[in-house]
Amino acid sequence: MKHLILIPLLALIILSPLAAGSNLGLPLAFSDSYMMRAKGSEANYWNPALLQKSGDIWFPAVNSGVIVTNNAISIDHYNSIMKSRFISPADKEKLLDGMKDSFVVSLSGQSSIVGFSIEDVAFSSSIHYHAKLALSRKYLELLLYGNKEEEYLFSKKDTYVASLAFVDITVGKGGIRLPLPESIPDILVGASGSLLIGIEELHTSKYEGLLRANMDGLTLDQDLTLLSGGGGIGFKGMVGLASEPVKNLHAGITLDNIFGGIRWGLVSQKHHYEASADSVYLANLDEDLLDYDSYTEKAGNYKTDLPLELRLGLLYKLNKGSLSVDYLQGFGDSPLTSKTGRVNFGVELLPLPSIPLRFGYTPGTSSHPWRAAYGVSLRIKPFDLGLGVQSYGNLIPGSSSKGMGISLNLKTIY
Amino acid sequence: MRRLYLVLALFVLLLSSCEIQNPVLPEWDVELNIPLMNTKFYVSDLVDSVNVVLTDGEVLTLRGTGSVSTPPLGAITINPDIMISYIPIISGFEGIQKIPFSAEESGVCLSYGLIESGLLGVNFDNIVVPPSILKLSILELQNSDGEPFKINYQGETGWNNYDLHDYRIGTENSGVLLDSLTIKISCQSSLPDETPLGSFGFRANTPLSLSSIQGGLNNYELALEQNTSAINIDYPFGIENAIELQHASLMISITNQLGFECEFIGELYAENTRNGTKESIPIVDNDGNNYLIAAATTNGPVTTDLLFENNISRLMQIMPDVIQIQKARFVIKCSGASIGFANSSDIITGNYQVDAPFTFILHNSEIKMQDPIKIEISEDNRNFIRNNARYANLDLRINNRLPIGFKAGVYIGKDKDISPDNPSSWLMHKEIALHSKQWADEHLPSSAEGYQEFSILMDETEIQFFDNPELFLLWSFSFDESSEVVSITASPADYIQIISMIPLGFRIKE
Numbered sequence: 001m002k003h004l005i006l007i008p009l010l011a012l013i014i015l016s017p018l019a020a021g022s023n024l025g026l027p028l029a030f031s032d033s034y035m036m037r038a039k040g041s042e043a044n045y046w047n048p049a050l051l052q053k054s055g056d057i058w059f060p061a062v063n064s065g066v067i068v069t070n071n072a073i074s075i076d077h078y079n080s081i082m083k084s085r086f087i088s089p090a091d092k093e094k095l096l097d098g099m100k101d102s103f104v105v106s107l108s109g110q111s112s113i114v115g116f117s118i119e120d121v122a123f124s125s126s127i128h129y130h131a132k133l134a135l136s137r138k139y140l141e142l143l144l145y146g147n148k149e150e151e152y153l154f155s156k157k158d159t160y161v162a163s164l165a166f167v168d169i170t171v172g173k174g175g176i177r178l179p180l181p182e183s184i185p186d187i188l189v190g191a192s193g194s195l196l197i198g199i200e201e202l203h204t205s206k207y208e209g210l211l212r213a214n215m216d217g218l219t220l221d222q223d224l225t226l227l228s229g230g231g232g233i234g235f236k237g238m239v240g241l242a243s244e245p246v247k248n249l250h251a252g253i254t255l256d257n258i259f260g261g262i263r264w265g266l267v268s269q270k271h272h273y274e275a276s277a278d279s280v281y282l283a284n285l286d287e288d289l290l291d292y293d294s295y296t297e298k299a300g301n302y303k304t305d306l307p308l309e310l311r312l313g314l315l316y317k318l319n320k321g322s323l324s325v326d327y328l329q330g331f332g333d334s335p336l337t338s339k340t341g342r343v344n345f346g347v348e349l350l351p352l353p354s355i356p357l358r359f360g361y362t363p364g365t366s367s368h369p370w371r372a373a374y375g376v377s378l379r380i381k382p383f384d385l386g387l388g389v390q391s392y393g394n395l396i397p398g399s400s401s402k403g404m405g406i407s408l409n410l411k412t413i414y
Numbered sequence: 415m416r417r418l419y420l421v422l423a424l425f426v427l428l429l430s431s432c433e434i435q436n437p438v439l440p441e442w443d444v445e446l447n448i449p450l451m452n453t454k455f456y457v458s459d460l461v462d463s464v465n466v467v468l469t470d471g472e473v474l475t476l477r478g479t480g481s482v483s484t485p486p487l488g489a490i491t492i493n494p495d496i497m498i499s500y501i502p503i504i505s506g507f508e509g510i511q512k513i514p515f516s517a518e519e520s521g522v523c524l525s526y527g528l529i530e531s532g533l534l535g536v537n538f539d540n541i542v543v544p545p546s547i548l549k550l551s552i553l554e555l556q557n558s559d560g561e562p563f564k565i566n567y568q569g570e571t572g573w574n575n576y577d578l579h580d581y582r583i584g585t586e587n588s589g590v591l592l593d594s595l596t597i598k599i600s601c602q603s604s605l606p607d608e609t610p611l612g613s614f615g616f617r618a619n620t621p622l623s624l625s626s627i628q629g630g631l632n633n634y635e636l637a638l639e640q641n642t643s644a645i646n647i648d649y650p651f652g653i654e655n656a657i658e659l660q661h662a663s664l665m666i667s668i669t670n671q672l673g674f675e676c677e678f679i680g681e682l683y684a685e686n687t688r689n690g691t692k693e694s695i696p697i698v699d700n701d702g703n704n705y706l707i708a709a710a711t712t713n714g715p716v717t718t719d720l721l722f723e724n725n726i727s728r729l730m731q732i733m734p735d736v737i738q739i740q741k742a743r744f745v746i747k748c749s750g751a752s753i754g755f756a757n758s759s760d761i762i763t764g765n766y767q768v769d770a771p772f773t774f775i776l777h778n779s780e781i782k783m784q785d786p787i788k789i790e791i792s793e794d795n796r797n798f799i800r801n802n803a804r805y806a807n808l809d810l811r812i813n814n815r816l817p818i819g820f821k822a823g824v825y826i827g828k829d830k831d832i833s834p835d836n837p838s839s840w841l842m843h844k845e846i847a848l849h850s851k852q853w854a855d856e857h858l859p860s861s862a863e864g865y866q867e868f869s870i871l872m873d874e875t876e877i878q879f880f881d882n883p884e885l886f887l888l889w890s891f892s893f894d895e896s897s898e899v900v901s902i903t904a905s906p907a908d909y910i911q912i913i914s915m916i917p918l919g920f921r922i923k924e
Contacts, residue, residue: 075434082435087442146444215811215913217449282916283451399433 028407029375029388031360033326033346035313036250041115041124044172047240048190051120052175057412058115069403070105072098076399092144102134102158120175130335131163154209164335165199187243198232198262217279224273231266250315260306268299307332321349340365354379369393382412439924450914458904474772474902478645482764484636489623489758492517499615506607511597523630526584532622533575541612545603553596625758634746644738657774662726668707668764671715673755676707680742684734691732695725772902776893786886800881804919808870813911819850819894832888841879
């Protein structure tokens, strides 16, 4: 593959970042600062309080997205190493500088099945897939430099694998005004509930690792347990509030993943992998000094919790545009959520009402580099055709990015 | 609309600027720290209970053994030298006549003997009238049936010899020495009694061989066989130039089949064939007397153990590679005051053992292996070394619990003719100097726990020497000079422990 092929508009492949809410459509162009901008079926996932007096139809299967990101290497850097076929000391430093505790690779995707909204009710369904692999920074140091230190310790905290695939069937209702005195601005309330049909799940249940090499010999200890499940059922709920406390300033708050979780029962297994060697010396390699054992056993039913996630959003409408800022805080780590809080900024400019321009920015975290987003739409009723790009770790999308996203969305608005 | 096209074109331009190279495995340099070994080499591992043993105080001792043996005693030859003539033959005489018997001139006092070969001569002379009956018998000379030697006169004339093979002379187990022979005469004739009829004579003046005797042997010598085994010592690595042994002992264990006490006369001989030095010392007791070997008894052979320590260290200090008992013989000095016994097949055998404890003074002389060790390096390893290896070190922590310090070095070359004095004959030389236990205890901090640390470096050029299918390693050692005597013991606390790691720098490649 020499060049990324520009996907024809009709292919409508959307690449979107790993984020709660939704991975479909316009949010990518705003770098996920979308909570107060969602309308129609989207509001089921962003803020059901915004379900009111609108209607849309999602085209099934054409709104799909996949994204791959990492926190260490850009395409430029990768190309440079592949061209030179050599990893220099400077390359090693650059690779390790990009990560804190772990090298993280994320893969996520979402594909719409069906979606429509009428007035203040919406129905939507989509399939989700999320995967994340984290490898301790110390493993990379071992690989790149060798065992310069006497002892290396690894744990589930910095080395783990997680994947989750499920289908959601979501119904939402919004636009409900709270009965408040007239002096208080209207507050709309909404809620959505999702039936989650679990397809597969895998995560690291336990991991402890030790590598020690000194005059007392080489000691190795690796103890890994993976828990996997297939066929599950679950639920999550979302409630949202929206209001316009000041003219043109819209504010909202949502709490997602209420009672969130998927219980796996059809197939559940524990996979154990253990390797150990105690005080091994090169001179004794003819003896069987490495003990290795792996076995799988049935596990009982277990539950994947989806921790609560709080989102706060502000949207300020200007004459020819709008500014938004979202803050997202998860209350636990999972394939869908992160305990690390994140702020997303979005801007929309309307040089022409039918051609909005969009910009977004999200500062980096320990597991994800910062990103910048750009988008444009063509609004010719009833169609809304949008185009967006996202760049990780670099202002301009290109080979200097550590990840990229491209989005197209097509929906009808009535 | 133009603005839209512009924006779309900008996006296409951004997308088309992204090129991704095909993945290939790049190269990079790493350094691995590899634990190599952690081994204790115990002095007690040198003990093979044959050539290297432990003696009192767990002192490591070099032991050599040899054996001695005499040829079989063989038949004892005596010459009685009896010549008696003109013994009258009297008609009607019935009586005995005693003639003296002695073998002392042959060095034998005889009480009993089994004749293997010999002749007895009898002569009848001047017979006037042949007697009707003339019987002569010697009572102390009996055949295997116990019947005395007898002659019935049949008209013989002149001397006639009679074969004494398998005759016994004397009385077995009598405990009495034989000093005379008793001749019994019986004569009858037609003439009146007391009429002289003639005369007869006896002679036993030719050697009698006895295959078994009881009695005494005086100054009878048994020499050792010529092919007595020697002790050959093969000093490893030319160590004989580096150490000076201080003590040694000789244990001789002699088994005597002869029923006679013997005196052992001999000397211990040592030779250093490399420089031609020779030394010998007589094997005598503390008073300078020859050792006595006990006689066998009727129950069987008797073994006598002799421990000889006098001056042996003088012998060992020439670092001999041949030790042998020489000029050795057994002398029987039995006057007959006590009766001994022997058979012609009897022998005297012995084993001797030289013990040289590892108690020595050390000299600073280089000890080199005689031949270098060849190592073969596989093609896979050579490929790795040529293409990937960058440098290697050998980090050593050595705990020397022995009372000796030494330098250990290795010369590495491409062919076997390595000469340390000729630098062009070797590619690389590495050496470490290991101090003794005493030095380590006095000079190292307590945190070191007795470990001496070394680091042997090999740069990229030296690593590439191992890109040869064959290399030869010549090891050399030289002890630290010692002013005092050191003893090497082999207790569980006597060992050298080597712990090592290899920091290896290499390039990872496809």
